[in-house]
Amino acid sequence: MTQPEALRSLLEAVAHGKVTPEVALDSLKDLAYESVGEFAKIDHHRQLRTGFPEVIWGPGKTPDQIAQIMAVMRQRTAVVMATRIESDVYTILQKKVRGLQYFELAKICAIAPPIIEPRFDGIIGILSAGTADLPVAEEAAVTAELSGFRVQRLWDVGVAGIHRLLSNRHLLESVNVLIVVAGMEGALPSVVAGLADCPVIAVPTSIGYGASFGGLAPLLTMLNSCAAGVGVVNIDNGFGAAVLAGQILRTCEKLR
Incomplete structure (x- = not known):
């Protein structure tokens, strides 16, 4: 009953007299949240409010x-x-x-179902600077796919070998929002934002030598990007980047 379609169907059934208000009330009584033991309260209403x-x-x-x-x-x-x-x-x-x-x-x-068909228009492109950044990049990719979005992956295209990125310009031009994951000095999102015409979500990772301070150095690089149109999420937060990318695409649908 937390799915918008199911809630609409229930309200329509009440309006047409097919379901009594008492039955509908019983279906909705735990809509706000539901306790699990004494350690958790599940927010069933979140999908109705936020879409996720x-x-x-x-x-x-x-x-x-x-x-x-x-x-x-x-x-x-x-x-x-x-x-x-x-x-x-x-x-x-x-x-x-x-x-x-x-x-x-x-x-x-x-x-989840074995196959999840995309429910939203648009494509999320996800880039990783290095192989060591893949766990965070895959967290973003899997989150987006489980949420019903199309994803295009492009791995190991960091600025130490910029030709690897430039030879894949077609991907930058074919997607609608980009998630760029990088550790070390974190320069890749700035480069990508200078080439792409869509929003860029930068994800700093904790990959790097000691002076990267567990991801603080790439975080600061991304926050100080000279390229316009770059948003930055927290260190290693691939999940948050995927949700933000999804919200951008869902908002585009509302504006049509």
Whole structure:
């Protein structure tokens, strides 16, 4: 009942006398949130408000807590996702949660249909500067795909070998929003924003030598970009970048 289509159908059924107000009230009574034990309150209303369902943050939760939260969420939404799930935690979870998928590089667990058809127009392009940035880049890619968006990946095109990026200019020209993931000095988003005519979301990663200060150096580089049209998310926040890219595309649909 947290899906807009299902809520509209229920309201129309009440309006036409096919469902009583009492039955509708029973369906909606837990719409705002639902408690799971004494450790979580699931925000079922989030998809109606924002367009994206609540997602489970894995670190700090026990496998049993994650499994219980997933069991409640799967009753309300077709896709349930948990981020930052290590492989040993997944090994435990797969014994507790039926039909669980694991995207190892992205460290994402999900209950989802085998094939998710894109529900939104537009394409999200995701670039990584180096191979070591792939876990964050894949977190963004998998999040976007599970949310119903088309994704184009382009890996290992950092500025140390700029010809690798320039030989793929066609991708920059064919997508509608770009997520650019980079560690070290974090220069790639500025270069990309100087070549592309769409919004660029920069994601600094914690990859780099000591003076990168765990991602602070690329974060500052991206915040100080001389290229226009660059937005920056937090260090290693591939998930947040994907949600922001999705919001941009969904807003474009509203404006048509």
